[in-house]
Amino acid sequence: MTIAAVARQYGLTPDTLRYYERIGLIPPVGRTPSGIRNYREDDCQWIEFIKCMRLAGLPVEVLAEYVRLCRLGDDTLSQRKQLLKEQRNKLVERIADMQETLRRLDIKLEHYDQFTIPGRSDDTP
């Protein structure tokens, strides 16, 4: 799979994929004899995983460290687990913050409803 195809498949750009590889956010990708990246199944797995984690806001630095540990083999299992656990806990906190904000926005919107002419609005046809 070429870089363009992978980029299309995951909604990233080739530049982003090269960047991710450069900083170790995904392991090095194999090349054709002429030096062109040839993405295999498990490269795609990594990309999908990283994309998901990035979407949730995990820092690239932390993810790069995770990838580094994975590449060091089984000796790093507990370090990896620790790293993921930390990120998990931060994520839970951030979700809670966002849910609190959501609650506030909903209250504010309800409040606005009282002052806005109750008729058709843009996303409730």
Next chain:
Amino acid sequence: MTIAAVARQYGLTPDTLRYYERIGLIPPVGRTPSGIRNYREDDCQWIEFIKCMRLAGLPVEVLAEYVRLCRLGDDTLSQRKQLLKEQRNKLVERIADMQETLRRLDIKLEHYDQFTIPGRSDDTP
């Protein structure tokens, strides 16, 4: 209330508060005769609101626009409502993304448990 006191109260820095005011993320704060900011109750309300929204990732540009609309009076009620509704919907999406990621992290962690010596770990004493 001085800028330092407000900063302490909300876990921000004076620099951030000045920055927020400069870019219109909070309405202009009243001054003492000598030009020093004197935060009143409703300045603090704004700061608390903005802090909550920023914590959830709403862009400063959008929040500044919201503040601008608020300061223009009742004519902007429906625009404000529209703005908040959009941000609310994006927030819901982001929360969903993060919950999906959380689910994956939990699965991964469970998986790690199978390979890690089940003994005391750092945060489950």
Next chain:
DNA sequence: GCTTGACTTGGAGTGAACTCCAATGTTTAT
């Protein structure tokens, strides 16, 4: 075999959101 388009690298540039600094003015405590 030559054009067209995709790929390569290294490095520079961008945008968002702060964060820091210097120079200067003000308040407070001794």
Next chain:
DNA sequence: ATAAACATTGGAGTTCACTCCAAGTCAAGC
């Protein structure tokens, strides 16, 4: 009344995460 601590401004610097570019290489179609 003077030092220390805190305030002001304008503007420069930082961090994060990309994103773009130039100069060159490679592959596919005609």
